[in-house]
Amino acid sequence: MSRQASRTPRRSLTGYIEFYNEPDWLHHIQQVISGREPRVQPEELYQWYVPYYEAANVVNAELDASARIKVGGPTLASFDNEPWIATFLDGYAADINPDKRLDFVSWHAYGFFDRDNGYRFEQYKENPSVVATQRARLYAMLKERDITEHIPAFVTETGIYPGGLVDERNNMNDWLRQAAGVASLHYWYADQPMTIPFHWTVRHGTARRKDQLVTLRGEGETTPPDTFTPYGNLMVMQSMMKDTRVSATSDSLVNGQGVYAMASKDASGASVMVWNYQTFRGGETAFEATLDMTNLPADLRDGAVRKQVFLIDSQTSNYWANPATANLQRVDDQLLDLGASYSKVLQLDPNAIHLILLEPATKDHCKDGGWRDFEFRNQGQCVRFVTTGQDSRG
Numbered sequence: 001m002s003r004q005a006s007r008t009p010r011r012s013l014t015g016y017i018e019f020y021n022e023p024d025w026l027h028h029i030q031q032v033i034s035g036r037e038p039r040v041q042p043e044e045l046y047q048w049y050v051p052y053y054e055a056a057n058v059v060n061a062e063l064d065a066s067a068r069i070k071v072g073g074p075t076l077a078s079f080d081n082e083p084w085i086a087t088f089l090d091g092y093a094a095d096i097n098p099d100k101r102l103d104f105v106s107w108h109a110y111g112f113f114d115r116d117n118g119y120r121f122e123q124y125k126e127n128p129s130v131v132a133t134q135r136a137r138l139y140a141m142l143k144e145r146d147i148t149e150h151i152p153a154f155v156t157e158t159g160i161y162p163g164g165l166v167d168e169r170n171n172m173n174d175w176l177r178q179a180a181g182v183a184s185l186h187y188w189y190a191d192q193p194m195t196i197p198f199h200w201t202v203r204h205g206t207a208r209r210k211d212q213l214v215t216l217r218g219e220g221e222t223t224p225p226d227t228f229t230p231y232g233n234l235m236v237m238q239s240m241m242k243d244t245r246v247s248a249t250s251d252s253l254v255n256g257q258g259v260y261a262m263a264s265k266d267a268s269g270a271s272v273m274v275w276n277y278q279t280f281r282g283g284e285t286a287f288e289a290t291l292d293m294t295n296l297p298a299d300l301r302d303g304a305v306r307k308q309v310f311l312i313d314s315q316t317s318n319y320w321a322n323p324a325t326a327n328l329q330r331v332d333d334q335l336l337d338l339g340a341s342y343s344k345v346l347q348l349d350p351n352a353i354h355l356i357l358l359e360p361a362t363k364d365h366c367k368d369g370g371w372r373d374f375e376f377r378n379q380g381q382c383v384r385f386v387t388t389g390q391d392s393r394g
Helices: 023-033 042-060 084-094 128-144 173-190 230-240 379-388
Strands: 016-018 070-076 105-109 111-114 120-123 153-158 195-197 244-246 257-266 269-277 287-293 304-312 329-337 342-348 353-360
Touching: 023 042, 023 070, 042 070, 042 084, 070 084, 084 105, 084 128, 128 153, 128 173, 153 173, 173 195, 173 230, 173 257, 173 269, 173 353, 230 269, 230 304, 230 353, 257 287, 269 287, 269 342, 287 353, 329 379, 342 353
Parallel strands: 016 070, 070 105, 105 153, 153 195
Antiparallel strands: 111 120, 244 257, 257 269, 269 353, 287 342, 304 329, 304 353
16 A cells, blocks of 8 residues: 655745736837837837746745746836836736636836827826826726726836936935925825835935935945934824724815825824925925814814824924934824814925824823823822813813
């Protein structure tokens, strides 16, 4: 009698494989601009992808069903580089292999090369709202080719300074502009279903304006440890937002520039992020904005609330203004009794970003000298306010 050893399905530490990196730029557009013969035509790109899904299928055959690798692409330099998305999907639709795979569609979002104007590069930073229709256009392409419309879209690089492009080469305003610009791009992607924008990158080898951590490369300079750029601080702010997005509107947002607002809530409280995105050519307009938060959750209406405000601007949470306070700074911290609404006037300098957190206050906020931070005379006075709402601070 022979015995066959049972095989335990393997697991993979790799969840996704993204096909290539900007093949439309590297192997076609860049070649045309340089006067060289392109290495690939749009209608040929899908054949480059086929070995990727075939390899993933081989590996997945050895993996537990819950751990199988997802594969997708084509990781274009831009969704709007015509006709690359369309021809890639044409190839997928025409592929008769029953085991073909396209688990996600991906591209980058810095701008696009206008082929009708000599491949002139048009950056999204001048009007981030132009990306707002990308998912709808992808839906239409998928539907036209009888491909499921429920394929996720991954925008795996986002930013306003691709490659070595800058606005002010010897001015640190670009780092703040990058933070507000990425927030603005992500705002327009947030309303697009099954579309996920990614941050990029922790440290870039050459394009420093993409850095999330401060990186110094000058002679004699030492990179400080664990120190965020303004863009990195934006990511910290975003991580502090509550879980469920709720409605927020602005009357000072035109052609992708001006005052943005995003709000969210969950069982732990409410949050609003407000910023003033201004481009280098946009006039650098400042705003005095009134933030009105209405219909607050019951646990914020009916008791004491801790209000915290965090700020990123040209002087705050900005390594290039003050390295000692480079990481995200809290600029206001109070215990309040709000009622049904909260209003605050914000001074929004160009590309300033505010985060307001409202959370139920607890007696713990009064402990360990915390009552002094909130200007109570003693701990008992603080606890009385938190438990009864009676404010005797005078």
